[in-house]
Amino acid sequence: MTIDNTSVRITRRRPHLAAGVVEILVRDIVQNLYPVGSALPPENILCEQFEVSRTVIREATKALIEKGLVDSQQGRGTIVCETEAWDMLDPMVLSNMFKREDGLIYLDNLIEIRALLEASMAAKAAAKATPEDRQQLIRLRANLEELRDNPAEYLAEDIALHGMIMEISGDKLSAAIIRTIHDQAREAAKYNGRISTGLLNATHLGHLKIVDAILGGDSDAAARAMHEHIESAWSNRRES
Structure with missing residues (x-):
């Protein structure tokens, strides 16, 4: 033929x-x-x-x-x-929403969603973490401590920490929603802000509170620490 x-x-x-x-x-x-x-x-x-x-x-x-x-x-x-x-959850649509002139409105909305969902997942992680999960969190915490003077590598480990907490929580739907919206937000210059030593130190302290609460099995403290961390980190980046 x-x-x-x-x-x-x-x-x-x-x-x-x-x-x-x-x-x-x-x-x-x-x-x-x-x-x-x-x-x-x-x-x-x-x-x-x-x-x-x-x-x-x-x-x-x-x-x-x-x-x-x-x-x-x-x-x-x-x-x-x-x-x-x-x-709005279509990656192409979402990416352009964040790049609009009024994109900060949608980034603020993203932070509200992230804070609520990730706080819930942190609480679940505190209740469900196995000894192996705790050991991995301890290793991630140590890695973050070592990278405090290296913002680019710290960011990669930061993402790994949040991913690990989502995985421990077992909440696959919330994790999928966050990954969808967060991946697109990272492409927007308005979302990332400028990294400074002060902002990195504040972020690191927030991570320590989250990990310590999960390691201690305190769901309420883990949820509270995660919510505060996401909102304060965004507030600092938004103003930078």
Whole structure:
């Protein structure tokens, strides 16, 4: 059987082309270049703008509809939906929410969610930690202590500590929610702030309180320490 190589090549490229169009249009919609209630440019204009076929634009539009960003309306075109319809947990949508001019509002909201969920998981970890879990937490605490003069490596170990606590808690759903929103937040310059010795020391003290509470099996203290740590760390970064 003879295979049309040109046809195969086009078929393979389309998903890549559509993904690139989707990425740009998601950015432009979420960051308000196309406000809620406005229409995207007609199909032929988008084809010219992105130098792609109508098939690619239709595939991209379908992806935008699946993300809740637009709705195809007879006689009106492709209309940007109200924000309530947007899939805020979609990584592409979420990443651009944090990069909006009002992105700090959504980062503040993220911190509220993180503080509540991670506090709950810290409490569960304090109640469920096995001797092996405690030994691993002790090792992580020692690593953090050694890295206090190395912010970049400290951050990696910081992430490992929070991940370990989530794993010990056994709360897979909360962990999945946090990882989804937190991974996107880390891409936003507004979220990371500037690292200083003072901020690193405050962060480290917060970690010590959390680990000590978990090692002591004190669920209330672990939840309280985690909640305070996340909120205070964000407050410091937000003002830096």
